[in-house]
Amino acid sequence: MKNIFYMTIGSLLFALAVTQLAMPNSIAEGGIVGIALLIYYSLNISPGVSTPIIFVVLLAVGVRYLPRPIVLKTVYNVAVFSLFLWGLEGLYAKPIEDPLLAAIFAGVITGIGFGFIYQAGSSIGGSSIIARMLNHQLGWHLTGVTFAIDVLIVIMGVFIIGPTYTMYTLITLYVGKIVTDFVLGGFDSKKAINIISPYTEEISKRITTELASSATVFYGTGEYSKEQRKVLYIVVHSHRQLKLKRVIKETDPNAFIVVHNVKDVSGGFIS
Secondary structure (H helix, E strand, O other): OHHHHHHHHHHHHHHHHHHHHHHHHOOOOOHHHHHHHHHHHHHOOOHHHHHHHHHHHHHHHHHHHOOHHHHHHHHHHHHHHHHHHHHHOOOOOOOOOOHHHHHHHHHHHHHHHHHHHHHOOOOOOOHHHHHHHHHHHHOOOHHHHHHHHHHHHHHHHHOOOHHHHHHHHHHHHHHHHHHHHHHHHOOOOEEEEEEEOOOHHHHHHHHHHHOOOOOEEEEEEOOOOOOEEEEEEEEEEHHHHHHHHHHHHHHOOOOEEEEEEEOOOOOOOOO
16 A cells, blocks of 8 residues: 555656646656657647557567566556646646746656655656666666667657757756655765774774764775785764764874765664
């Protein structure tokens, strides 16, 4: 039930972004919806009609390359999204005087919607179906093919909505991706940090006392020096990263530090 709720809310938000912000301001999208919007701008056919048709055609060709649970969830998503599109198109939405604002907020609302949809393990893709077929038949890389197809759809927009609104579309896609990452990873982001130093014990003690946190110790051997050293691994909240680096540099100015972005952390002890 939770997944159905997430898919429904996500589809509603995405449909709102498309009908109330993208369509009145000639902004496109990627994937199936991008193709449907370009058809709308060139032939005036409702995305609520063209979206499920395009999806059914793609699904009929590529269904055998997709896991059954993903197929079922995506079918539900596309059906609900198309219904919301059809219903919300009736609401009169005026173009915004500043298309940049429309592009930004379309990306924000789309990103939140996609976040809910991805949380449920579903999508309103289309390009992913093509990518899976090409991966199965030709061994092409899934992510690369998906990206290439979305880029191709956006480039097609240059000939339909013009270069200016195509650039607004790119802003929408970029903002949407950032917001989706926030929804999936959480706004309270964290950093994973590896520290290599001869003074790991001193650094570890200061991390415990001054940051009220803890570190995991690994043992690594340098390929050039052939020396074995301790490697500290610690996960901290992003806002504490600067304090941690200051503690490390005060203890060992030559410490080797590698910082990684972390999408999701559970368990353990993070103050």
